[in-house]
Amino acid sequence: MSQLVAPDEVPRWIPGQLTLDSVPVGWDQVTLKGYQYTSLDVEIPSMRDYMLVRYKCDDAVMSRRAGGAWRSERVGRGVCSLLTRGESSQWKWDRPIDVTHIYLAHTELCRVAEEVFERSVSDVGMEDCVRAQDDILPGLMSAFESELESGGLGGGLYRSSLVNQLCVHLLRRYAKAGVREVPLAGRMADWQRRRLVQYVEDNLDRNLKLDEMAREAGVSVSGLIRKFHAEFGCAPHAYVLRQRLERARRLLSRPVAVPLKCIAMDCGFSDQSHLVRHFKRAFKQTPVEYRSTVNAAALRATENFIN
DSSP states (O other): OOOOBOGGGGGGTSOOEEEEESGGGTOOSEEEEEEEEOSOEEEEOOBSSEEEEEEOSSOEEEEEESSSOOEEEEEOTTOEEEEOSSOOEEEEESSOEEEEEEEEOHHHHHHHHHHHHTEEEEEEEEOOEEEEOOSSHHHHHHHHHHHHHHOOTTHHHHHHHHHHHHHHHHHHHTEEEEEEEEEOTTSOOHHHHHHHHHHHHHTTTSOOOHHHHHHHHTSOHHHHHHHHHHHHSSOHHHHHHHHHHHHHHHHHTSSSOOOHHHHHHHTTOSSHHHHHHHHHHHHSSOHHHHHHHHHHHHHHHHHHHHO
16 A cells, blocks of 8 residues: 555645644544635545545536546535545536545544443444434534534643544444454453553653553553553563563664763663663663673674674
């Protein structure tokens, strides 16, 4: 598959006037864009995310095809279109339109699907729909737009709630999920593991707390402790320490020598002696000895190459 197109790249293929944008305010989970378009006939490439379109204009004829015959529907206020990800298609409309786009990541839809089915989801699919007229989807998209325009207390929490509602509605009405036979039981869902791994990696330089990790995985602290060992083969604190030490090894292996106190800080150790103590216990040599070993090996490799 060719490179998938991110939301910010879509105007290269569908030129229009930008009226709304959630990117500058740092939204995660979803991206919201607003556009005003003239009548167009465009090839839409394979997109990274699902795209939901809410129409805010008077009636227009919207047509779509993907390698076959055209399918046309009349769209307007209170009507939405759905575009799947990873598949190119051609769209055209006969008059200017004013729209809101919501881009939803595949991982978010899979995450909610696993929570709904309480099983690991092998895949989620959603087909294009030119005219998706129901009473719920336009209201959800309007709520996202209102949140972007006016905001308010608890914005992140409210937005997460909207994302969950949106995903559940799509799963009920438009999407299909392939559910594996084995329940998640004591193991983590794939999305939980991915989030935890990334969260730990992104926050190794500070003091990680169990309640923060549990919140990232969407479980209680007791639930995290119970599932963590089954998933990673060790307790949370042991896993974090292991990742700190692995980062320290990577930094020590760099051609340019990074001071040990800087490495200790970057890896979340309280000080240099704290790093040295744990490093020697894990690898049977001090950080300085390890760096010397790596440098000597690199020198031998260079000499062998020259000779």
